[in-house]
Amino acid sequence: MTDLVLKMTRIGKTHGKGAQRVDALVDIDLDVAAGEFVAITGRSGSGKTTLLNIAGALDEPTTGNVWVEGRDLGDLSNQELARVRRVSVGYVFQQFNLLPALTAAENVALPLELDGMDVKEARGYADLSLEEVGLGGMGDRYPDQLSGGEQQRVAIARGLVGPRSLLLADEPTGALDEATGESILKLLRDRCELGASALMVTHEPAFAAWADRVVRLRDGQIEEISVRSVVPSSPADIYS
Amino acid sequence: MGIKEGLLALLADGPTHGYQLKLDLEAATGDGISLNVGQVYSTLQRLERDLLIESGGRDDEGREVYQIRPAGRDALRAWMSDPVDVAAGGRDEISIKVLIALFTKGLDPREVIESQRRATMGLLQDFTRLRARDSEEDIAWQLHLDRLMYSAEAELKWLDRVEERLKSARQAHTKDRAESPVEEGV
Numbered sequence: 001m002t003d004l005v006l007k008m009t010r011i012g013k014t015h016g017k018g019a020q021r022v023d024a025l026v027d028i029d030l031d032v033a034a035g036e037f038v039a040i041t042g043r044s045g046s047g048k049t050t051l052l053n054i055a056g057a058l059d060e061p062t063t064g065n066v067w068v069e070g071r072d073l074g075d076l077s078n079q080e081l082a083r084v085r086r087v088s089v090g091y092v093f094q095q096f097n098l099l100p101a102l103t104a105a106e107n108v109a110l111p112l113e114l115d116g117m118d119v120k121e122a123r124g125y126a127d128l129s130l131e132e133v134g135l136g137g138m139g140d141r142y143p144d145q146l147s148g149g150e151q152q153r154v155a156i157a158r159g160l161v162g163p164r165s166l167l168l169a170d171e172p173t174g175a176l177d178e179a180t181g182e183s184i185l186k187l188l189r190d191r192c193e194l195g196a197s198a199l200m201v202t203h204e205p206a207f208a209a210w211a212d213r214v215v216r217l218r219d220g221q222i223e224e225i226s227v228r229s230v231v232p233s234s235p236a237d238i239y240s
Numbered sequence: 241m242g243i244k245e246g247l248l249a250l251l252a253d254g255p256t257h258g259y260q261l262k263l264d265l266e267a268a269t270g271d272g273i274s275l276n277v278g279q280v281y282s283t284l285q286r287l288e289r290d291l292l293i294e295s296g297g298r299d300d301e302g303r304e305v306y307q308i309r310p311a312g313r314d315a316l317r318a319w320m321s322d323p324v325d326v327a328a329g330g331r332d333e334i335s336i337k338v339l340i341a342l343f344t345k346g347l348d349p350r351e352v353i354e355s356q357r358r359a360t361m362g363l364l365q366d367f368t369r370l371r372a373r374d375s376e377e378d379i380a381w382q383l384h385l386d387r388l389m390y391s392a393e394a395e396l397k398w399l400d401r402v403e404e405r406l407k408s409a410r411q412a413h414t415k416d417r418a419e420s421p422v423e424e425g426v
Contacts, residue, residue, distance in 0.1 A: 043400065186372060205396035206389065209364040210372075216357075223354075226361040228369065 004067070005166050005197040006032040006055055011064035013050055024050050026220040028064070032166070032199055037192040039211035040201045041225070046217040048201040049170055055199055056089050056168045057081050069165055086115045092159035092169040096151045098143040105130060105139030108158045117162075129157040132187055134180070149176050156184055160191065167191060169200040173207060185210040243275065243283050248292065248308060248316040255296045255307035258284055268380055287312065334395070338402060349406060357399050364392040 013025040024047045032038050040048050053059035054066060057073050066073045068084055076084065085091075098107050108126035113119060130139050133153040143151055156172060167188060173181030188198045189210055200211065208214045214225040246265045250256070256264075262280045284306055287293045292312035296305045308316075331339075334356055341349040367389045374381065 043404070189372070205361065205364060206368075206393045209361065209368040209389075211365070214361050214365070225358055226365060228362060228365040 003034045004031050005034050005036075005069060006030070006199065007065075007067040008051075008055060009065050011051070011054060011061045011066070013047070013054065013059075014062045023220050025054075025061070025217075028220075028222050030055075030215070030222060032197045034165070034197055035192050035195055036213065037189055037198045037211045038200070038213045038215065039208035040199065040215055040217060040222075041203060041205070041208050042217035044203065047220055048217050051217065052168050052170055052199060052201050056091055056166075057085055058091075083115070086111055087162075088165050090159040090161070090164040090167045092156050092167070092172040096143075096155040098151055098154055098158075100143050103140050103142055104135065104146065104154045104157075107143070107154055108139075108161050111158065112162050125162050126157070129161040130154070132160065133157045134183060149180060152176060153180070153184070156187075160187070165196055167196055167198040169198065171202055172200065173202075173204075181207070242319065243279060244287060245316060245319045247280070247283055247287065248312050248319075251293055251306055251308040252313060252316055255305045257299060257303040257305050259303070261306075269384065342406070350403070353399050353403050357396060360392050360395050360399070364389060364396065367392065 008028060008030045011025055011028040011030075012023070015022045015024055028051065030038075030051070040051065042048050050059060054061050055068075057066070057068070069088055071084070073081065073084070098104075099110070102110065105123060105126045108129055109119070109122040112122035112125055117125075127136070127139055130136060133156050135150060135153055135157065138146070138150070143154070146154065152172075152174065153176070159169070160167060169188065172188075173184055176184065185207055188200065192198050192212075198211075200207070202208050212229060213227045216223050216225050243265070246268070247261055250261055250264050250268070258280050259277060261284070262275050262277050265275060265280075284293065288295070288306070290311075291309060292315055293306050293308050296307040299305050334352070337352045337356075338349045341347040341352050367385055371382070371385050371389065374385075
């Protein structure tokens, strides 16, 4: 289990009670190994985001256990959970949630500073992360001086800043054009090749295809769709 | 893809011999088509018969060289400006499989959808990795790969839609039966 960055066993999530009871997730097992990029697909309302939130300690399962870097989240204090959220996990969500009074670089550096990192060092990581999403040199701008797509990239840079082991992304390419969206997916892939793990929710097959493993949620249950570990050596491999 | 038109296009660029045409046509389509040299020579003979090309003598190594005629250039231009009739292909094999499964007792269209989804997603993953790796490769290969990727993506979206439609149809059917039990079995 040591090489598993995320392990989820028999995860269930129920909303409501009695006749109103809805089983959003039913007995889900999902592992993500170090260096692995996993995509979760499925129609709207299939429970994709709920599962992602449970993986990132933002929501609790009704049943089952979640381990992040080998630690059972159910055994951790609130303070320890907060640290997992700040240090181990990077979140890239549909909402940007940028603080308008802070510059792009300050927004990106914030999670590292909250964790006690020296301001200068955190700023260094932030500049690096902004560079990765194609916003090098724009760190001093405020959110209202950036376009929607640029704001989203700042949010992505914040999610990826620093050495995080588990990256969680919920439709990360929402407001971006196709080429920029692809560059973000490539970034997630590159991070995985450097040893991080990524779990991404998307309803777009073309984005899911960037993952090593594609799973699908249907009626609260998970099904494996496709696993690819190597790049075909040549076009002929595909045609054969 | 029309081999005939492909050969005309290559000859419009200058005279050459049959084997070179085979290699150039494969390269020009990003290896999207594979030809045997016999196909190339038989097509060249038909083009010559139809007065679209003509023999231009032999090269230094004694190979017959072909060149395009004005009628050939006209035919090429006409082909280029004529849009491809996408509907002419009719229903494809996957559509037919789903429909047969839908109307045959003991067969489940969901199985068709699931196995096709797995295969096509795997293919799309392969294309995506190849494109990321070969981003500096020649443009013919890139365009061909783009086309394959969009087709795979469209198929996956279509499969999702089929699944949703079947689900709604089943729910409506169940509801109908519940509301009019007398008609059951009719």
